[in-house]
Amino acid sequence: MFHHAFHITLHPGAGADYVRLHDPVPDAILAQLERAGVSDYSIFLDDVHVFGVYRYADEDRMRRELADDADPEWTAAVVALMAERPADDGVIRGLPRVFRFAGGDA
Numbered sequence: 777m778f779h780h781a782f783h784i785t786l787h788p789g790a791g792a793d794y795v796r797l798h799d800p801v802p803d804a805i806l807a808q809l810e811r812a813g814v815s816d817y818s819i820f821l822d823d824v825h826v827f828g829v830y831r832y833a834d835e836d837r838m839r840r841e842l843a844d845d846a847d848p849e850w851t852a853a854v855v856a857l858m859a860e861r862p863a864d865d866g867v868i869r870g871l872p873r874v875f876r877f878a879g880g881d882a
Contacts, residue, residue: 812841
């Protein structure tokens with residue numbers, strides 16, 4: 777199992793809209809993430825800073841399943857809130873891991 781963490785910067789004042797768009801996330805997006813083998817996906821918000829982390833089993837499967845946007849209108853609304861979205865081949869560029877505590881639940 778692999779981990780992926782990312783950081784996105786929103787436009788000032790866009791946090792409430794970002795939360796609204798994720799409450800709830802459209803079923804088509806959730807189904808696509810499941811098909812891609814993504815699990816344990818969490819997003820955290822601190823003012824204009826969005827941090828996310830998720831797990832996935834197979835990078836090729838994830839990239840293949842996420843290649844087509846399951847809900848382009850929703851995605852466009854989310855992306856419009858972003859001041860910065862560092863991308864890597866269509867997937868948000870990951871943050872390098874500098875520490876992990878793999879306690880009993882890991």
